[in-house]
Amino acid sequence: MAVVFKKSPVLADVPLHYCPGCTHGIVHRLIAESIEELGVADRAIGIAPVGCAVFAYNYFNCDMQQAAHGRAPAVGTAIKRVHPDSIVFAYQGDGDLASIGAAEIVHAAARDEKITVIFINNAVYGMTHGQMAPTSLPGQVTTTSPYGRDVNHCGYPIRVCEMLCTLEGNQYMERVAVNNVKNVLAAKKAIKKAFQRQVEGKGFSLVEVLSTCPTNWGMSPQEALKWVDEKMIPYYPLGCYKGGDK
């Protein structure tokens, strides 16, 4: 029988805890495949965040450090400085990266740290039960914006790629989505490129992945995938924001 799909050996052989319809699993796979294809699993060191993806340290077959909420870029900075030949990646959510860890991500990017950040934007705090995130959309109903996000009260959602791409340096920043096959393939390309650039010794790379949270959005998985197209992508346009070299 022909093998049409094989799980990457960079993913540990354990069941993921993510909710049905959540796209963390897809992004984990894309990261694992990129690491595998580049042949760097033996020197990869990952940083797990606080949030739904905290258990990422159990899901990747490589050395891992779990970081305090928001601090993954600082932790990754130091690991890369200690082991310059390692391939360091941080996995962060939107509350983690764009709220509590806003200083760390800005300065890691500004220093052009040779690390790769995978930024999961699902417009909500997932693990703590769906509170408003810095990326929640205007009008979005969450458990702490029960009347919808009022931009006059708490401002507009932050577009991380657009904000960081003004920095000087050799950074690469791209926004992708994983809500359909075409977008998943493009996301894979971007994530692999982010790792490839680190292998080549180039600077900081960040891939923002528009992701789903059907549980906290109160949607079916199918509705959630549609919501990414209809609501998220118009506010968060896909594409490369910096470092668009080949």
Next chain:
Amino acid sequence: MSKILMKGNEAIAEAAIQAGCRYFFGYPITPQNQIPEYMSRRLPQVGGCFLQAESEVAAINMVYGAGGAGARAMTSSSSPGISLKQEGISYIAGAQVPCVIVNMMRGGPGLGSIQPSQSDYYQATRGGGHGDYRCVVLAPSTVQEAVDMMAEGFDIADQYRIPVILCGDGMLGQMMEPVEMGRYTPRKLPEKTWATTGMGSRKTPNIINSLYIDAAILEQKNAELAAIYDEISANETKWESYRMEDADYMVVAYGTTARIAKSAITKIRAEYGIKVGLLRPMTLWPFPSAAIAEAAAKVKAVLTVEMSTGQMVDDVRLAIAGSKPVEFLGRSGGMIPAPREIIDKLVEMAGGKA
């Protein structure tokens, strides 16, 4: 090695480098700035890395990363900055990452002052951040001792996989004294087989983590840490006993305050003939409770002197358990006790005469 005249902060930095520390992450704050400044000059000369972090919060998390990756790493700060680092120190303790943290204490609370203080005693010795943990807390009273303790501090950190805090104060950091490097004989330490180095040919990943979501497993982890803390208490408690052989009164003081107490003791013995000795904790955690209790049994009363409104005195009282009167003399806010104040207090305790 011959003696050289060095400022406390710079001597501490040099001692760290000589102890093999190659990674320093910090953020400016007075009165410890000479440490990062010295490190920024020296570390590149020895193939190390100095990085000025965007905040104390980032700095301590860089220490967590570097220590977890197997390097000898440190940060330094002063009281308000150390408060900011507490979350990171808690994670470091939970994940058992060795590192050294220098706190050149200044007056508080809040922004406080920039003058010497010992008001972070509670914070340093009770863990400081959230959760059930301890840091080893070293309290030098001279620049030479700070140098020796830095070297040993890195060894203690590595041996027990624990954060070590060197608690000085603004005075120790700013004063110049002759010092000799390399007096400390390094310990034999196990290899850091747990570090995140990249798997290489290793079969299983190394994971640095402080999350144990299963309560029963976390309780087990807490018990493991407690057992390590017991071992440290048994092996690493240090103190100095000064003129205690014939003493009727005992002063308990540490760091800069202990130096002042020594001057007071010399004078009070000469001027009043009151026999006073000093017990100086060199480790604030583990605290030399047994030594203090034993010494207290032989004296009439105890005086604790601190640059705070009374923090270590709690531990002295716990150690003595009510068996002798414990008096307290404190200056705070950056004020430094004068020998005369200590003498007056002791004379009062002795009823005005020997």
